[in-house]
Amino acid sequence: MNETELDEMLNQWDAPEVPRRLLAELHEMQRKQKSGWTMRWLAWLVPGGKLFAGAAVGSVVCLLLMIRIQAAPQAPGIHVPWTVDSELIKYADDGTSSVEMQMTSYKLDARNEVLLSRSVPGNVFMTAFGRTLDVVGPALSRLTLPFVVDANTLERVRKMRREHPGIGLISGCTGEADSDCLTLGHYGLEAGNSCIAGKIVDHATILNHATEAVRERWMEHGRMTIWSAPDLQCFALKVTYESQQADGSFHLVRAKQAVKVTVNP
Amino acid sequence: MDLDSLLPPLYRFAYRMTGSAADAEDIVQECFLELLRPGCSYDAKRTPLRTYLFGVVRNQSLKRLAKRETSVEDGSEASDGRSPESLLLRNEVESAVAHAVTQLPEGQREALILAHYEQMPLAEIARVMEIEVTAVKSRLQRARAHLKETLAAYAPGTERKR
Numbered sequence: 553m554n555e556t557e558l559d560e561m562l563n564q565w566d567a568p569e570v571p572r573r574l575l576a577e578l579h580e581m582q583r584k585q586k587s588g589w590t591m592r593w594l595a596w597l598v599p600g601g602k603l604f605a606g607a608a609v610g611s612v613v614c615l616l617l618m619i620r621i622q623a624a625p626q627a628p629g630i631h632v633p634w635t636v637d638s639e640l641i642k643y644a645d646d647g648t649s650s651v652e653m654q655m656t657s658y659k660l661d662a663r664n665e666v667l668l669s670r671s672v673p674g675n676v677f678m679t680a681f682g683r684t685l686d687v688v689g690p691a692l693s694r695l696t697l698p699f700v701v702d703a704n705t706l707e708r709v710r711k712m713r714r715e716h717p718g719i720g721l722i723s724g725c726t727g728e729a730d731s732d733c734l735t736l737g738h739y740g741l742e743a744g745n746s747c748i749a750g751k752i753v754d755h756a757t758i759l760n761h762a763t764e765a766v767r768e769r770w771m772e773h774g775r776m777t778i779w780s781a782p783d784l785q786c787f788a789l790k791v792t793y794e795s796q797q798a799d800g801s802f803h804l805v806r807a808k809q810a811v812k813v814t815v816n817p
Numbered sequence: 818m819d820l821d822s823l824l825p826p827l828y829r830f831a832y833r834m835t836g837s838a839a840d841a842e843d844i845v846q847e848c849f850l851e852l853l854r855p856g857c858s859y860d861a862k863r864t865p866l867r868t869y870l871f872g873v874v875r876n877q878s879l880k881r882l883a884k885r886e887t888s889v890e891d892g893s894e895a896s897d898g899r900s901p902e903s904l905l906l907r908n909e910v911e912s913a914v915a916h917a918v919t920q921l922p923e924g925q926r927e928a929l930i931l932a933h934y935e936q937m938p939l940a941e942i943a944r945v946m947e948i949e950v951t952a953v954k955s956r957l958q959r960a961r962a963h964l965k966e967t968l969a970a971y972a973p974g975t976e977r978k979r
Contacts, residue, residue: 553965553968553969553972555961557972558961558964558965558968559933561910561914561968561971561972562914562918562933562934562964564908564910564911564914565833565911565914565915565918566911567828567829567832567833567934568832568838569825570824570825570828570845571838571842574824574828574842574845574846575820575821575824577846578820578824578845578846578849579820581849581850742880742884749880749883749884769872769876769947775947796947800949
């Protein structure tokens with residue numbers, strides 16, 4: 553068989569047309585994203601947001617606080633069995649590092665890492681503003697979600713989440729600018745036999761907790777490696793983010809590193 | 818974002834990767850939801866949207882295939898994820914091609930689908946698959962050689978045993 557004959561044979565495998573319903577649903581999602589004021593709010597909160605936009609968000613955030621919309625990260629009455637203090641570290645091209653943020657969080661289940669507090673070293677404004685966003689962000693998301701995604705799609709996603717258990721983690725600042733630390737990135741990864749699904753690339757003991765590491769794609773040419781502790785609801789005690797260089801090697805860009813685990817805080 | 822031009826290739830890619838229209842639909846929907854999610858990691862300055870979305874679809878497809886392999890070991894799902902009814906509807910050659918492509922090793926299958934069916938340039942395939950262009954070429958060559966062997970019985974002028 554020559555190349556042309558193979559191409560002709562391969563061409564006989566047709567893929568079905570995109571279902572019209574799917575196209576309509578996605579168009580509807582896109583339309584709501586473009587036109588809805590609620591989505592513009594969310595767009596300000598996503599990576600790359602500028603401080604100016606952040607300040608505008610802040611003014612309305614204060615308004616929302618005044619009308620007592622509250623979403624405390626830790627609901628009253630919940631017993632937190634342990635907390636983890638972590639540092640979010642940024643690495644420069646020359647290898648030097650700086651702590652972008654310090655945070656304390658915990659997990660009651662594998663899916664959700666709950667933020668208790670965070671601070672940006674040496675930046676009182678960012679610390680205060682970030683904390684305000686932490687309080688208002690979840691409430692805002694819940695309020696706006698029905699306007700952004702239609703009920704059918706939401707139900708499909710919820711069903712998918714029920715059927716595919718996930719492991720959640722707070723990944724840290726969402727971009728390269730300082731203002732990107734205003735909002736924290738979250739990842740949801742597929743659960744495996746122990747913690748995250750995928751090939752285990754390392755085992756390590758971190759702060760006296762056994763962890764197993766898996767690797768995931770990060771950005772265009774990057775990878776993230778996540779060390780999860782099965783005995784801490786698969787809490788990610790260490791996460792590294794590396795970008796691939798032209799020569800194929802990987803350069804450490806960011807990391808999240810646990811520095812203290814407190815039992816019965 | 819031009820949905821009308823982006824959606825069909827992503828859907829076709831997911832379909833040919835998983836061999837299932839239902840999975841393809843879920844994957845594509847999940848892919849766009851990921852893009853609209855607050856805190857989404859997509860950075861337009863670093864990656865063209867099309868490349869990013871193909872990468873998301875690829876990862877989701879591989880995860881589903883991995884899960885399906887586990888299910889097959891459990892004996893709970895058909896080996897190629899397609900219903901016998903849908904297979905019957907295909908003509909013989911189409912069915913053979915679909916089967917041969919879906920049976921290719923993962924990396925070869927991705928390279929072949931993106932290059933042949935989506936006409937994607939090698940450099941873009943390399944970015945989607947996160948490998949070097951030379952590795953894409955090599956996988957593509959191996960995939961085509963493999964297919965020539967498995968589909969030899971269906972080549973024009975070949976008499977097939979019934």
